[in-house]
Every structure is written in structure tokens, then in C-alpha cells.
Amino acid sequence: SQQGEEDPQALSIQEGENATMNCSYKTSINNLQWYRQNSGRGLVHLILIRSNEREKHSGRLRVTLDTSKKSSSLLITASRAADTASYFCATDDHSWGKLQFGAGTQVVVTP
Amino acid sequence: GAVVSQHPSRVICKSGTSVKIECRSLDFQATTMFWYRQFPKQSLMLMATSNEGSKATYEQGVEKDKFLINHASLTLSTLTVTSAHPEDSSFYICSARDSEGAQETQYFGPGTRLLVL
Numbered sequence: 650s651q652q653g654e655e656d657p658q659a660l661s662i663q664e665g666e667n668a669t670m671n672c673s674y675k676t677s678i679n680n681l682q683w684y685r686q687n688s689g690r691g692l693v694h695l696i697l698i699r700s701n702e703r704e705k706h707s708g709r710l711r712v713t714l715d716t717s718k719k720s721s722s723l724l725i726t727a728s729r730a731a732d733t734a735s736y737f738c739a740t741d742d743h744s745w746g747k748l749q750f751g752a753g754t755q756v757v758v759t760p
Numbered sequence: 761g762a763v764v765s766q767h768p769s770r771v772i773c774k775s776g777t778s779v780k781i782e783c784r785s786l787d788f789q790a791t792t793m794f795w796y797r798q799f800p801k802q803s804l805m806l807m808a809t810s811n812e813g814s815k816a817t818y819e820q821g822v823e824k825d826k827f828l829i830n831h832a833s834l835t836l837s838t839l840t841v842t843s844a845h846p847e848d849s850s851f852y853i854c855s856a857r858d859s860e861g862a863q864e865t866q867y868f869g870p871g872t873r874l875l876v877l
Contacts, residue, residue: 680864691766691853691870692804737803741864746792746857748866750804 655738655751663759668725670754672738673718679741681714681721682748686735695723695736728758762788764856766869773844774877780840781872783854789834790856794866795827798851810837834859844876 655672662668672681680699684692698705698714698721705712711724725732735755739748763786773779783793791812796804808829809817816829828840837856841848851873855866 682865684868689851689871689873692855692868694865694867697864739804746864746866747794747806747809748855749806750796752803 655736655754657754658752659755659757661757661759662728664728664730666728666758668728668732668756668758670723670736670756672721672723672751674721674738674740674749674751675719676740676742678716679743681712682739682741683710683712683721683723684737684739684750686737686753688734692737725756728756730758730760732756733758762786762856762858762867764854764867764869766852766854766872768872769870770873770875772875772877775845776843778840778842779844779874780838781852781854781874783837783839783856783869785835785856785858785867788856788858788860788867790837791834791859793831793837793854793856795829795837795839796853796855798853798871800851804853807839812837841874844874846876849874849876 682697683695686692696707696712698712709726714721735753737753738751765784767782793810795807798804806819807822810829810831812831818824831837851871853871855868
């Protein structure tokens with residue numbers, strides 16, 4: 650079953666703008682991960698944030714985690730056309746590494 | 761970074777036939793691999809956990825006799841869709857955890873697109 654919900658479902662922005670997407674989950678977690686998927690392709694791991702962390706950065710990516718609200722956000726700054734993809738959050742809820750994926754946010758960045 | 765391959769990348773078959781999909785970790789050993797299914801414009805749904813040398817663990821609602829999993833070595837897991845039907849058409853993705861490295865990170869294969877006619 651799916652653990653998380655993401656919003657928005659779809660996001661359309663212009664190059665240079667920031668893109669923010671949110672993920673909510675239901676159970677306690679060990680960590681939360683964000684992945685990217687280009688159309689019809691496999692997943693690329695972007696960033697992992699542990700349950701005792703509140704914020705993490707990687708290049709143009711910024712992830713926050715609020716365990717009290719059971720939510721996370723992914724911010725992509727200064728977006729590029731190449732950032733066009735679907736973005737998924739996934740939670741590791743201590744179940745031997747099994748990941749539960751959110752519904753995903755489809756991001757389109759227009760030049 | 762760690763690489764996971766899948767073969768074939770796409771397959772078209774007739775209804776009633778069986779299809780085998782391979783998932784290989786190319787530069788690391790994986791005692792645990794995971795199989796996911798993704799329908800168009802939907803998220804990934806975990807089907808089963810594949811454990812080297814032991815039986816796979818299936819998620820609720822996934823028929824183990826329909827989706828046979830074999831994890832015979834530390835670098836290979838196979839998923840066989842038996843007696844495939846059109847409703848089995850989907851994108852199948854595997855992932856693997858590095859047995860030696862940080863086991864929090866999973867490495868995903870490129871996926872196999874199955875179309876059952």
C-alpha cells in the first residue's frame with residue numbers, strides 16, 4: 650500500500666523559478682528519500698534524510714523533514730528544463746528496507 | 761555509483777505465456793532485492809522482497825504463484841510472470857541494497873516494460 654501523499658500532483662514552472670513539492674506520510678519512519686524518474690525510465694536517488702534530521706541540502710536541492718507533522722518538502726532552486734521529471738518521496742519505516750512510495754509530483758520546466 | 765541492470769528492457773508476449781525478468785547488481789553484492797510494479801502515471805507499488813538463498817516475501821494482494829521470484833546468487837534476482845494476461849502489462853522495476861555499504865540506499869534498475877497481448 651502507498652504510504653505517502655504528495656502535492657501538488659503536477660507543477661508547471663519556467664526555467665529559473667523554484668519548484669516546491671510536499672510529501673505526507675502516516676507511520677513512524679527510519680528515513681525518507683526523494684527520487685526522480687524521467688518518463689519511462691528507472692528511478693534516480695536524489696537525497697535521503699533521516700528521522701533525526703530536519704533539513705538537508707544537495708546542490709540545488711533542499712529537503713526538509715517535520716516528523717511531528719509527518720511531512721517533508723523538496724525544493725528545487727533555479728530550475729532547468731532538464732529538471733522535467735516525476736519526483737517521488739519514499740519512506741523507510743524500519744521494515745527491512747522496504748520503501749513505500751508517494752503518488753509523485755510531475756514537474757514540467759519550460760525554457 | 762552502484763549499477764543495477766534489468767533484462768529485457770521491454771517485452772511483448774501473448775496472453776498465457778510466461779515471462780522472466782532479470783535483475784542484476786553489477787558492481788556490488790545484494791542479499792536483498794525488491795520488485796516493484798508501476799502502472800502508467802501511477803507510483804511504484806512494492807510487490808515482493810527477494811532474499812538471497814531463501815523464499816521471497818510478498819506484499820499483501822500479490823500472488824506468489826503468479827509472480828515467481830528466485831534470488832539464486834548475490835547478484836541476480838529473477839521475476840517470472842506466469843501465465844501472463846493483459847492486466848499484467850506494466851512497468852516492472854527492481855532495486856537492490858548493497859550488502860556491504862550503507863544499506864539505507866537502494867539502487868534501482870532501469871525497468872522492464874511488459875506488454876501482454
